[in-house]
Amino acid sequence: MITRLLVANRAEIASRVFRTARRLGIETVAVHSDADADLPFVAEADHAVRLPGNAPADTYLRADLVIEAAKVAGADAIHPGYGFLSENAEFARAVEAAGLVWIGPAPESIEQMGSKIEAKKIMASAGVPVLEAPASPVEADLPLLVKASAGGGGRGMRIVRSLDALTTEIAAAEAEAASAFGDGTVFVEPYVEAGRHVEVQVVGDGAGNVAVFGERDCSVQRRHQKVVEESPAPLLPDAVRSALHEAARNAAAAIDYRGAGTVEFLYDAATERFWFLEMNTRLQVEHPVTELVHGVDLVELQIAVAEGVSGVVSTSSTTDVNGHAIEVRLYAEDPSADYQPQSGVLTKLEFQSDARIDAGYTSGSEVSTFYDAMLAKVIVHAPTREAAIRRLVSVLRTAKIHGLVTNREQLIGILGSDAFRSGEVTTALLAKEIFLSSAEDPGAPVAAAIALAERTRRPGIPVAWRNVVNQPQRTVFEDGSEDGVTVEWYGTRDGYRIDGFDVIEAGQERVVLEKDGLRTTYAVAIEGDRIDVDSSFGHTALRKRPRFTDPATQTQPGSLLAPMPGSVVNVLAEAGSSVTEGQPLLVLEAMKMQHTVTAPTDGVLTQINVTPGTQVAAGEVLAVVEEAE
Incomplete structure (x- = not known):
C-alpha cells in the first residue's frame, strides 16, 4: 500500500493528483522550482521539497533531484503527472531501481511508444491502421x-x-x-487537411487486460495544441466508435500496457476512416471529461493498478456514458497577437460557478516565463451537449480573470460558433478563424472613469465640481485600439452627468449605470494604471492613458521589440545587411514555444542588440530596421 506519494510535476496536474491522494488517505509531497514556490500546489501538499533553479532542465527534468527529493521526504511512490519526465523510460527505471513505486506503465512500454516511428511499426503489426x-x-x-x-x-x-x-x-x-x-x-x-483528432482512454493491468473508457474529441487546436476537448465525440457513427475502441484496446494489449494511457487517432469524417497517431503513456490533460461522463477517477485507477489491486481493470471497464462533458484550457496568451504567451501577476482568478476548475494558479499568483502558459482547465458536465455548451459559456463569461491577457474571449467565441455547435469541427478550425468574441460594452469605460474619480473624491464634496463649468472632465483609456477611448463627464452637486448614461450608483469598486432604460451593474478592479471591468456583457480590460508621455519611453522608428519575456535562441541576420519585409531575423523561446521575429519592412538592419542566449524582457529593443527609401 502506498502511504506517501510524490508528484514529479507542478501546478494544475500536481493539485489534481493531490486531491485524489488525500481522499484515499495518502500523504502528498510536492517538488517545486524557485519560480513556483508560492503557487497553490506547494501549499496543498503535506510536504514540499525545493528543486533549486527555474528552468525545466535544472528542476523538473532532473530525474536525480526528483528521486533524491522522494528519499528526503520519505515518499514510497512517484506519480509523474504529464509532460516533463512522465514519458521518460529511464526515469521510470530509476524510480523502480530506487525502491519506489512507479505510478505508470512499464519502462518497456514507454520506450515502445516513445518513438512515434517505432510505435507505428508495432501498431501496424497489431492490425491498427496507420498513416x-x-x-x-x-x-x-x-x-x-x-x-x-x-x-x-x-x-x-x-x-x-x-x-x-x-x-x-x-x-x-x-x-x-x-x-x-x-x-x-x-x-x-x-497531412490530412480536414481530419478530426479523436482519442480513446484505456487502462491496462500489464497482463493483457485492457479497459476502455470511451473516447474524446480534441479537434479544436491551435499550433497543434488542444484548446477544447469533449466526451463523447459528437457525430461519430456507432460502427466507427466501436472500431476505435477495439483498435485502442488492441494497441494497448500489444504492449501489455499497465495503467492509464491514451491512444490517439486521426479520423476522416468524409470517408469514415481513421489512423493511429500516437499513444500517450501517461494521464492526459483532458482526462476530466472522461471521468465525468464515465463516473470514474482515473488517478485512483492508476494508483490501484500500481498497488497491484486485483480485478481493478476487468471490473472497471464500462461503455455506459452519462451525459456530455466539455473542457477548455484557459491560457495566458493573446490569440490576436499570434498566441503570444503572457507573464506577470494574475491579480484575480475567480469562477462564480460549481463547474470543475482544475487550476494551477490563484488570485495574486505570478505566472513566470519558464513553463507552459496554461492557467486552468474549466470543465462542465450536463445531460446533453447543447446544455454543456451553454453552461460552459456562462461559466467563462462570469469569471473574473484580471492582470493578464488570456484566451477567454476566444474560448467563448469558439463555443458559440456555428461550426462548434454543429459538431463538425476539424483540426483546421482555428487556422481559418480565431473566433475572438468581444462584447461591445460602451458602459465599461464610463464605469472605469467613475470608479477612478471616486478614488480621488473628498467626503462631502462633489467630485471635480466647479462653480463655472466651461468644459467636461476627460479620462482617456487604452483599450487595444489605435486611438483608445475617451470618456467626457461632469461632476455636479447632484452627482455625475455623462451623455447617454444615468449614474444610479457610484463607488470605487461598484458602479451602476442605466442607458435607454437598461440598468447594468459593473464591478471595477483597479491595479495601478490597469482597470478591469466585469458586467453581464463580459470583461473589459483598460489602461488609463497618462496625460503626459515620458520621452524616455519612446523608441526610434523601426525598432523591433520583444513581444514577451524570453530567451534568444538564434540570430538569423547581421547588422548592416539588407532585409525584406517578413524575413526572419530572430528566434525567441518562451513558455516552451519558439517565436520568430521578422522584419516589418524592406530596409537595412542597422542594429542588433542581442546574441543567442540573451534573456530579454517584454518591450526590450532587439534590433532596428531602417526602412528603405
Whole structure:
C-alpha cells in the first residue's frame, strides 16, 4: 500500500493528483522550482521539497533531484503527472531501481511508444491502421506534416505545403524538438487537411487486460495544441466508435500496457476512416471529461493498478456514458497577437460557478516565463451537449480573470460558433478563424472613469465640481485600439452627468449605470494604471492613458521589440545587411514555444542588440530596421 506519494510535476496536474491522494488517505509531497514556490500546489501538499533553479532542465527534468527529493521526504511512490519526465523510460527505471513505486506503465512500454516511428511499426503489426510516411516526397503527397518522434504538444511539428520549404521546415522542427525533448529526430507523413483528432482512454493491468473508457474529441487546436476537448465525440457513427475502441484496446494489449494511457487517432469524417497517431503513456490533460461522463477517477485507477489491486481493470471497464462533458484550457496568451504567451501577476482568478476548475494558479499568483502558459482547465458536465455548451459559456463569461491577457474571449467565441455547435469541427478550425468574441460594452469605460474619480473624491464634496463649468472632465483609456477611448463627464452637486448614461450608483469598486432604460451593474478592479471591468456583457480590460508621455519611453522608428519575456535562441541576420519585409531575423523561446521575429519592412538592419542566449524582457529593443527609401 502506498502511504506517501510524490508528484514529479507542478501546478494544475500536481493539485489534481493531490486531491485524489488525500481522499484515499495518502500523504502528498510536492517538488517545486524557485519560480513556483508560492503557487497553490506547494501549499496543498503535506510536504514540499525545493528543486533549486527555474528552468525545466535544472528542476523538473532532473530525474536525480526528483528521486533524491522522494528519499528526503520519505515518499514510497512517484506519480509523474504529464509532460516533463512522465514519458521518460529511464526515469521510470530509476524510480523502480530506487525502491519506489512507479505510478505508470512499464519502462518497456514507454520506450515502445516513445518513438512515434517505432510505435507505428508495432501498431501496424497489431492490425491498427496507420498513416504511411512517403518514401520520397513528391508534389502529389502535399501537404506534408513534419513531426517530432519523441515529443508532443505541438512542439517540433510543421505543416509543409511546398517542397521548396521542406528542408527548412525539417531543420526548424528538429531544432524545436531538440530544445523541448532533448531529441531532434523527426519524420514526415501525409497531412490530412480536414481530419478530426479523436482519442480513446484505456487502462491496462500489464497482463493483457485492457479497459476502455470511451473516447474524446480534441479537434479544436491551435499550433497543434488542444484548446477544447469533449466526451463523447459528437457525430461519430456507432460502427466507427466501436472500431476505435477495439483498435485502442488492441494497441494497448500489444504492449501489455499497465495503467492509464491514451491512444490517439486521426479520423476522416468524409470517408469514415481513421489512423493511429500516437499513444500517450501517461494521464492526459483532458482526462476530466472522461471521468465525468464515465463516473470514474482515473488517478485512483492508476494508483490501484500500481498497488497491484486485483480485478481493478476487468471490473472497471464500462461503455455506459452519462451525459456530455466539455473542457477548455484557459491560457495566458493573446490569440490576436499570434498566441503570444503572457507573464506577470494574475491579480484575480475567480469562477462564480460549481463547474470543475482544475487550476494551477490563484488570485495574486505570478505566472513566470519558464513553463507552459496554461492557467486552468474549466470543465462542465450536463445531460446533453447543447446544455454543456451553454453552461460552459456562462461559466467563462462570469469569471473574473484580471492582470493578464488570456484566451477567454476566444474560448467563448469558439463555443458559440456555428461550426462548434454543429459538431463538425476539424483540426483546421482555428487556422481559418480565431473566433475572438468581444462584447461591445460602451458602459465599461464610463464605469472605469467613475470608479477612478471616486478614488480621488473628498467626503462631502462633489467630485471635480466647479462653480463655472466651461468644459467636461476627460479620462482617456487604452483599450487595444489605435486611438483608445475617451470618456467626457461632469461632476455636479447632484452627482455625475455623462451623455447617454444615468449614474444610479457610484463607488470605487461598484458602479451602476442605466442607458435607454437598461440598468447594468459593473464591478471595477483597479491595479495601478490597469482597470478591469466585469458586467453581464463580459470583461473589459483598460489602461488609463497618462496625460503626459515620458520621452524616455519612446523608441526610434523601426525598432523591433520583444513581444514577451524570453530567451534568444538564434540570430538569423547581421547588422548592416539588407532585409525584406517578413524575413526572419530572430528566434525567441518562451513558455516552451519558439517565436520568430521578422522584419516589418524592406530596409537595412542597422542594429542588433542581442546574441543567442540573451534573456530579454517584454518591450526590450532587439534590433532596428531602417526602412528603405
